[in-house]
Amino acid sequence: MTDSIFSAEYAERRAGVPRGVPLVVAMQGLSDAGGAVSQLEEYLWERCRPEEVLRFNADLLLDYRARRPVITFDEDHLVDYSPEELTLCVARDELGTPFLLLSGYEPDFRWDQFIDTVLLLVHEFEVSVTVWTHAIPMPVPHTRPISMTVSGSRDDLIEARSVWRPTTKLSASAGHVLEYRLHSLGEEVVGLALLVPHYLANTEYPEALYTSLDGIMAATGLILPTDDVREQSRQFHAQVDTQIADNQESLEMVQTLERRYDAYMEDQSVRSPLIGEDGAIPTADQLASELERFLAERQSGSGDEEAGSPGS
Structure with a gap:
């Protein structure tokens, strides 16, 4: 030793x-x-x-x-x-x-x-x-x-x-x-x-x-x-887009995030891209709930061929 x-x-x-x-x-x-x-x-x-x-x-x-x-x-x-x-x-x-x-x-x-x-x-x-x-x-x-x-x-x-x-x-x-x-x-x-x-x-x-x-x-x-990484990313995004489009709640979540992100990028006076329309920051429990729901839907909806499945 x-x-x-x-x-x-x-x-x-x-x-x-x-x-x-x-x-x-x-x-x-x-x-x-x-x-x-x-x-x-x-x-x-x-x-x-x-x-x-x-x-x-x-x-x-x-x-x-x-x-x-x-x-x-x-x-x-x-x-x-x-x-x-x-x-x-x-x-x-x-x-x-x-x-x-x-x-x-x-x-x-x-x-x-x-x-x-x-x-x-x-x-x-x-x-x-x-x-x-x-x-x-x-x-x-x-x-x-x-x-x-x-x-x-x-x-x-x-x-x-x-x-x-x-x-x-x-x-x-x-x-x-x-x-x-x-x-x-x-x-x-x-x-x-x-x-x-x-x-x-x-x-x-x-x-x-x-x-x-x-x-x-x-x-x-x-x-x-x-080049290979960009192609993998393109395919991954296409699968995620398809799965989100099939679930209205997930689609609304992404659209809300898009509005916050775009507003932040357009106006750097906004304090953070995390702040919601009501001025509140999402809690850890809210984020965890959204994540668990999305991954559960994604796993059940795409089977064994799903790209980017959750790591062990």
């Missing part, structure tokens, strides 16, 4: 790590509405040929009882033990441009030690910009482009892309704290918080992946192909 926060092999691999490249962070943790982060992580591992530089020590960072790893029982024996992983890799975009990828679980323990380690890596590899993404469920319609809140040091991206700019207290994730520390040190950092329709929060929503990739490309200059 070692107390090192990462694997010993790092010492041998560090010399081959490129300097001055972006760092993309895709850690699954507090909020992943629409499967934005999980889809992003899968996409980057499938498309960008990551090569491991270091592996963080899960025995120090992970609460196994809260997030139990998966193992398969095959008739009379156990196979395919799949522990959680958190790694730093060198990956490459469509044109072969290298970037660093920090992906896997969000640490449960030793946040300060973990974040200090990442800060040292950012300094050692002269990272040009760190960008991370997460997604939160909001009462916004799927018939409009996904909006986002942009934070960090890139004023150009905040001005161009940040639609909702609240002042609020929230439960912090390791990504939030990493961004805070990087910004405090004068490092380039961009946080992308996607505002995903609340009634699609428990699905794998392709539009969330597309919006994440688009934001990452804008922040880093990387080239990440999105």
Whole structure:
């Protein structure tokens, strides 16, 4: 047993790590509405040929009882033990441009030690910009482009892309704290918080992946192909539109969300796209009720061929 926060092999691999490249962070943790982060992580591992530089020590960072790893029982024996992983890799975009990828679980323990380690890596590899993404469920319609809140040091991206700019207290994730520390040190950092329709929060929503990739490309200059993702998003939207059109209550809900969203976009003096026509903000119970009803109708109405079914 070692107390090192990462694997010993790092010492041998560090010399081959490129300097001055972006760092993309895709850690699954507090909020992943629409499967934005999980889809992003899968996409980057499938498309960008990551090569491991270091592996963080899960025995120090992970609460196994809260997030139990998966193992398969095959008739009379156990196979395919799949522990959680958190790694730093060198990956490459469509044109072969290298970037660093920090992906896997969000640490449960030793946040300060973990974040200090990442800060040292950012300094050692002269990272040009760190960008991370997460997604939160909001009462916004799927018939409009996904909006986002942009934070960090890139004023150009905040001005161009940040639609909702609240002042609020929230439960912090390791990504939030990493961004805070990087910004405090004068490092380039961009946080992308996607505002995903609340009634699609428990699905794998392709539009969330597309919006994440688009934001990452804008922040880093990387080239990440999105044609397949856009086609998946088009098909997903067509199915959702069909299912909503068959239910008058769901259709009225989406139309109400559209009116609020459009009013907000037309008049930035409106406090929030979440505020209803009567000035009230929907409660958590109201949003949960709408979500449960919509998903139940969707599951019963479309069968096994339904795209984007709720994750397990």
